Amino acid sequence: MSVQGWGRVGGSSHSTPARSYVCFGPLCALALAAPLPAFADQAEEGHSLALNAENDGPLDKDRHYTAGTHLTYWSADNAMPRWLHRFSEWLPAAGVRPAAHKVGLEIGQEIFTPVNLTTTEVVVDDRPYAGWLYLGTSLRRRGPGLGDCPAMESIRLDLGIVGPSSLARQAQSIAHDDDPRGWDNQLDDEFGFALRYEQRYLFAARSTGGWGADFIPATHFSLGNVDTHFGLKALVRGGVNVPDEFETPAERTPPRWGAYLFASADGRVVGRNIFLDGNTFRDSHHVDKETFVADLRAGLVVVLKRVELTAAIDWRTPEFEEQSSWDAFTSATVRYKF
Numbered sequence: 001m002s003v004q005g006w007g008r009v010g011g012s013s014h015s016t017p018a019r020s021y022v023c024f025g026p027l028c029a030l031a032l033a034a035p036l037p038a039f040a041d042q043a044e045e046g047h048s049l050a051l052n053a054e055n056d057g058p059l060d061k062d063r064h065y066t067a068g069t070h071l072t073y074w075s076a077d078n079a080m081p082r083w084l085h086r087f088s089e090w091l092p093a094a095g096v097r098p099a100a101h102k103v104g105l106e107i108g109q110e111i112f113t114p115v116n117l118t119t120t121e122v123v124v125d126d127r128p129y130a131g132w133l134y135l136g137t138s139l140r141r142r143g144p145g146l147g148d149c150p151a152m153e154s155i156r157l158d159l160g161i162v163g164p165s166s167l168a169r170q171a172q173s174i175a176h177d178d179d180p181r182g183w184d185n186q187l188d189d190e191f192g193f194a195l196r197y198e199q200r201y202l203f204a205a206r207s208t209g210g211w212g213a214d215f216i217p218a219t220h221f222s223l224g225n226v227d228t229h230f231g232l233k234a235l236v237r238g239g240v241n242v243p244d245e246f247e248t249p250a251e252r253t254p255p256r257w258g259a260y261l262f263a264s265a266d267g268r269v270v271g272r273n274i275f276l277d278g279n280t281f282r283d284s285h286h287v288d289k290e291t292f293v294a295d296l297r298a299g300l301v302v303v304l305k306r307v308e309l310t311a312a313i314d315w316r317t318p319e320f321e322e323q324s325s326w327d328a329f330t331s332a333t334v335r336y337k338f
Contacts, residue, residue: 042243043255043306043337045100046076050335054314056328063115064127064319064327067172070108074140077102088139094199096151099143099248104156106136111168112275117180125322128285129186130275131168132226134160143248150202150246158196162226162274163189188279194224202246210258213238220268225280231268237261241303255337258303262312267294276320287320299331308335 054068077100078085088101114126122128138156145151160166169183198220206212216235222228239260270293278286299312310333315326 041245041247042241042258042303044243044245044247046337047079048074048335048337050333052331052333054329054331056330058330059313059328061328062113062117064112064323065316065329066111066113068108068110069171070106072104072106074102074104074138079103088141091139091155093141093153096141096145096153096199097143098141100141102140104136104138104140106138106156106158107134108136109133109166109168109171111172113172113180114182117182120181120184122185122285123182124285125287127276127287127320127323128278129168129180129183130162131164131166131171131186132160132162132192132275133166133168134158134192142246145199145201150204150248151199152202152246153199154197156196158192158194158224158226160192160226161189162192162279163187165189185285187274187284188282190225190274190279190281192224192226192274194222194226194228196220196222196227204246210241210256211239212242214242225272226274228271229268229273230271231266233264233266235262235264237263237301239301243303243308255305256303257305260301260303261299262301263296263298265294265296267292270319273319287322289320290318290323293317293319306337308337309333310335 050070050072052068052070052072054065054070056062056064056066080088080101080103084103085101088098110132112127112130112132114123114129116123116126136156136158138154140152140154142150142152164186169186173179198218200216200218203215203217204212205214214235214237216237218233218235219231220233221230237260239258241256241258242260243258270289270291273289274280276287276289278284294317296315297312299310302309310331312331313328314331315328317326318324319327
């Protein structure tokens with residue numbers, strides 16, 4: 001997935017001086033640093049299309065969360081049907097005063113397997129075979145948050161299918177060289193849904209020459225038979241011409257060349273995970289999940305004007321009691337802004 005954040009750090013590259021925002025205290029107080037040359041928002045106000053691929057194959061793991069593919073579209077600011085824009089303005093915002101609205105669509109597939117891929121029997125002490133094919137619809141709103149800190153919230157509803165109809169078995173034969181023999185034991189077909197929410201705040205600093213650094217804390221939760229959790233996340237990133245997804249009101253500005261490094265930590269309390277708990281309404285293979293799970297992520301983003309290339313690696317703590325070691329997988333994303 002591409003690295004995202006939201007709010008205003010600088011204005012137009014031709015007029016308004018750039019400013020550094022720092023927020024303090026529970027309500028956040030806005031502090032203004034010395035005037036600096038302005039930096040563009042890197043065309044974040046427009047449309048975007050991103051293709052993301054995640055795979056544990058490059059790490060020679062081929063286990064647990066083994067592969068995922070996601071295609072994501074975001075509209076330009078306020079480029080949505082009038083009824084949807086009115087709905088977005090009517091929908092209460094948790095501490096955010098929306099100044100820009102986007103709508104998004106995502107189609108994705110994710111694949112899960114046990115470690116032992118050679119047996120046709122159920123691996124009782126490991127997670128079940130499972131696949132998830134879904135379509136997600138999203139609403140993203142950004143604007144001043146508590147204490148006028150730049151903020152963004154996202155609301156997303158995923159609807160899809162778990163089981164043989166997810167085509168995970170067929171997709172894995174393409175994504176990996178191995179030919180797992182236990183797919184006949186995968187979870188049964190089940191309609192799945194997850195209502196997801198995330199809110200982020202931006203703490204940013206910018207300097208001359210386009211250099212900058214961001215700290216982006218977030219809260220998020222999900223409700224549904226596929227995924228129910230509550231989590232906290234923190235992202236740090238720094239480099240040159242870091243895109244300013246938080247800017248409001250956004251102006252049409254030229255994209256620039258840039259690059260930055262990022263790292264994040266995400267901890268969550270898990271109430272339900274269908275890929276560990278098994279089918280909801282019928283008996284199926286399942287394992288005893290861990291209540292607390294954490295992810296660590298690090299990577300590099302190269303900004304080629306309207307094209308962004310992201311390469312990252314993720315590490316995940318054990319997700320069920322019988323799991324003895326962390327998992328890891330790589331991800332690559334190509335994003336085009338237009």
